[in-house]
Amino acid sequence: MVSTPKAPDPKETAAAQAGMNVDTAQAQQLTNMVDQVGPDGSLTYTQSGRNTFVNSQGQTVTIPKYTATTALSAAQQAIKDQTDSASLNLGTIANEQSNFLKDYLSEPFKADTAEAEARLAELGSARLDPQFAKQEEALRTRLANQGVQEGSEAWKSAMGDFSQGRNDAYNSLFLSGRSQAMSEAYAERNQPLQEIGALLSGSQVQSPQFVNTPQASVGGVDYAGMVSDKYKAETAAAQSKMGGLFGLLSAPFGMFSLGA
Template sequence: MGKSKAPKAPDPPETAAAQTSTNIGTAIANGYLGNVNQVTPDGSLTYSQTGTNKWTDPMSGAVYDLPTWTATQTLSPGQQAIKIQNDAAELNLSKLANSQSGRLQDLLGKPFNLDGAPAAGDPSKVGLPQYTQYGSGPNLQTSLGNAGNVQSTIADAGNIQKSLGNAGDITKTYDYSSDTSRYENALMERMNPQLAQSRSVLETQLANQGLQPGSEAYNRAIDSATRQENDARFGAILNAGQEQSRLAGLARDQAGFQNNAQQQAYNQMLSSGQFANTAQQQQFGQNQAQLQANNTAQQQKFDQGLASATFGNSANQQMYQNNQTQTAANNALKDQTFNAQQAQLAAQNQARSQYLNEQYALRNQPINEISSLLSGAQVNNPNFVPTQGQSIPNIDYAGMVQQDYANKVGAYNQKQAGIGSVLGGLAGFAALSDERAKKDKKLIGGLYEYRYKGEGKSAPKRIGVMAQEVEKVRPEAVSKGSDGLRRVDYGMLFSAPVRKKSA
């Protein structure tokens, strides 16, 4: 079998250099596309290449010329004329501000004079008000005389019936444990001869068709017959269960009839006890009504005493509130006098503050005028619109190289899998695979290339597995010959499911 080589992996530095070259070329092209010249009513914006810079790739050492650009902004004739006039005006204002700034030296050299300012208010001349304290409250009545005892007990009206006689036992269980095995056995005894006869007929029919036990068609037929026999047996079990359910239903109905009779007797005894208790409750209600009438009379006497005491306390409280109101009015007059003095003091302070603000304004006005002369109007810059330039996307050259390599590796693995399938057709043939009998071994795609010891260098290489490695995962596919060397059954190796060797 000829030698098969895996595809060569791409060289990372070579791929990186190619990717860098592609990216730089794309970036330069995008620069040419993005530098769009613009012309507006207020001016224009022009891009021009003014030189190049050398850049060396640190990976590959390649040198690239990177263009440099200059953006030039030019005003329209009208805006340029405005700018010239504004520059001249700003120069004149600056000269005027320079000449007027000499006044500040004399102005700032004079100290601030407060001789003519109004006098400030004197807080010491404002007297605090002397308030009148509130008097203590009146003495109120806090207790009432005895209005009589409240009756809190009711005479005995008789005993309440709390229990009932025995109305009979309740049936809580019933027999539903009929043995289903009798019905199952009866059905099975009737069914088993027929199933055995059907199985014998099927085996004879399969033998007549030339199907031997163990073949796939024979096993499918036997499996289908077995499922039918199991379905028949399950049907017999279900029929036996249904018969048991019918007998359980009869037992349940009998127990229900007995419990209904017991419930009827219990209800009659309950009605008799409730009648006796109703009569006792009626006697208790009459006794309770008598006591409530006596307590109502006592409550009326208590309410009259409470109303009298409440009236006296209300009169005393009203007199107390009148005195408190008079005291509050006197204190309010004192507050009014104090507030008037505070208002006079605030008016004096406001007059003084107004005078000082006017003096500050006179002093700051020349300074503000000179500051305003130093600021001039600004020229309108052109408003350039954002351009929608075209751009070239970067090419993933490294990804393309890697994908091409992955495709080649996939094709190689597919070829190696085809070789494995050919080896799998050697079912029952144990080939010499002991690693001690091989030389020039090289692992490729999960299999080994090798020559047997004793073969020349020019002999074609073979492809296969190492028996020692297979023995660890598929010991059933490895055998030893009389020479002590291991051999592998390739048909068993490639068709049998993977089974790990037990520890």
């Protein structure tokens, strides 16, 4: 007697497929984890333990865990040690020097330009006064030669223009000198901050550089598809056999029908 094949258990098929997928994943990982050795260092993979998880069937699955280790060559390691030591020193100095910043920055900055202005006045007296004295004497002589009487409107106008020019020269001297003095005062104020900033820039923490996790390309086994194809083939074969038996059973009845 021909019977229809029993349909495969979906849970058993899924569990078998999952197991094969895990096997494929491990094969993929092992295939791609290739140790590397170069002039500046090496990269090696070692099994460092195991990871476990519970799958959808409630089963505990254990898979290996690997560690990628990067090692520098002796020369590169020596350079790194020296660089790390220098960075640590710079950071330590910056930390020590920054202790005074709390009090230093808590006081409002006031640029004292009195000393600079006194120096400007001294320079003006030494350099500008003799020049203006000569120019004033020459102006008086020229006005006298031109017949312009002292005290006249023309004389007052000429001397007024001369005085205005002298005042403008002194104002320009004091304004430019005061601006320069302020710039120098601010530069002196910022000098400690710039030095600490430079120290910190030389002691920046370098983020670790990790290699990318290997990506595998091994094709997985379609176990569920193969089970389904096998079941379909067995079902078709059983139906074919059953069709043949039905033909044989119906043959005698056909013979009677022909005889009538």
